[in-house]
Amino acid sequence: MNSIFYLLVLLIFILMLTSCMTNEKSEKLLQERLEYDSAVLTDSTRSVISGIDGSEIDAFLLEEKIRSLMDSAKVTGLAIAILNDNQIVFRKAFGYANQRKKTSLQINHSFYGASFSKAVFGYIVTILADEGVIDLDKPLQQYLEFPLYALKPEHKWRGFQDLENDKRYEKITARMCLTHTAGFQNWRWIPRPNDPENREKLKIYFDPGTQYFYSGEGIMLLQYVIEHITGKGIEELAKEKVFDPLQMRNTSYVWQKKFESKYCQGHTENQNVIKKNRRDEAQAAGSMETNLIDYSVFVKHIMQLYKQGSGITKMMLNPSFRIRTKAQFGPLSLEQSDENDDIQLSYGLGWGLLQSPHGPGAFKEGHDDGFQHYSIIFPDKGTGVVILSNSDNAESIFKETLEIAIADIYTPWQWENYIPYQMKRE
Template structure:
């Protein structure tokens, strides 16, 4: 364990892409170069990577602080983006459905039986769509149950309930359905077609030198995979909570999602339709107040959180664990523009919001997330 020795270039970033193409990008790049080093110091995070996608192209990337002790963050840094892994799993399922290799509404049980749930008749109701939109009726992870075994807390398909364990059930279904291991299936369906050569759904020895060393909330580096939670998936894939990826590789993926490539027009639209409303989910509630207009509806589509404001939508994806954070957002009504923020540090939630404000202080998503953070702190 050692204290962070932050390496920050004075007023500049380690550039990983060509010079900004537009005034909009140039202005935001200047604001980020001026502001992110101070955020790194004040929030006690190790480092950050930021991508600005404009008109369907990666317009600019900036890297700040450290990947690990004494190692500057750079374009080769593979950030652990935690639950952003779900966006890859969701896209794999959607692409396979679009290719006619599965239906999002077919029963999971026809191909895979989860041992903890096999004797419950409600398991027959689980479908890929229900899992992608977080209506499985399962808690997030096994450790939340007293006996550490999965069990339904609600009937599948009836209400929102965030679950990473359900995504792993979906991944095992995909394995059985395709005859391929999940790693190989994701690579053949998403990574290889997009040229994502610096991405992995599991921690491997071959990427150890590129992966961020997690920093805790006290600004102290931790040895990777030292806690019980992190040990779960060390060396094996997690469809829900492990995605090691460079900023540029994830930007390739996001651009492809926004463009609707390799997906039918119908499924491309369905991705961003609210199927699982946050209504009634207190921990996700939006409370209208000064400067914050709440969407209606808002909740999960097919793997993405969708804010529907009537004339336009905002799509959000993210991940957060004890030593890492990721925040991405874009609007399907204005395809081609997006923001990607990866953080190495236990205070990543607030740091990512600070950085998002440097890009667009009036972004409604930022105001909403600030409200959630403030509510959590008061509890």
């Protein structure tokens, strides 16, 4: 009888202890949520912002200049974060999330991240390389028990069977995919400038590792090999390596129900609203949904790792391939040029790279119908910018915005086709 009594007392004690622990955990999660929501509603603004050259601009004046640029170029909405000393010191949203409804854009509005997805993927792959999971320079074929062309994605993505008769696929490595030197076109449904008749077939246009040609196809190939090696999907890997550790609660490679309450629409050049695409397939090359808060936290993390001397950032931001093309896209992307030799334009693991008098710069673009984004960091200076826009006109003010905000005159704006709106109208 005594033993039953003691057992009951012990059971009650365990239940009380579990309840306390649960309450503590719940209170901690609630506190974290409140802190996050507070950050969402608060713009980070330092009164004076420093440029990479030591110049300064008053935050109020910067806001006025951005508004003026947006008005002149008919940019529907734009959210911008600026980092000084590796900290987010300015974070502001301008314009509309939905022009038709006149919904004001806020810094916690969700954007389609487009190719910002590739920068996050580059970081994930670099972590895996640092952990010894993958060798960046080992042919991807050597990680498979079957021919690479037989790799079958589990999702809706088309396979790689078009490569069966071109043995050059056996040379393709992870580094080539991340530096856009695998030999593919950007997307198989977009004709390459020198092959306008081919609209559906995936091809290797040059020996892998010998030329630069921006390719989402190469990123997708690497994604599926990584998933095969690890046994995990890209969304699971992203949550494990990036989103959860950095508390990027509103970032995902697939559309989440929680995004429904706070997202912005894309807009055409005429500021017409574009229907929202809720992507249900995780694509490392471009399916990520994010907001200014989360993505600026990611960029801040990369900058802080660099400051700490992390081997991961040394690997990721090390120039792997020198770029000497006249443009990144279009017919001029097939023309050789030395126009960007002064900035040593190169590519690292998922990031574009350059050199300036103020140290190296690392940048990444994002572009799709209705959405245009840009980010660049100068890690030696602890300075960076993240720009998210839901307008097809945004790229026409990137050059001036970067110059005004952080004195960045090194971004290869012509190569990226960021033609200022004034020049377009001439």
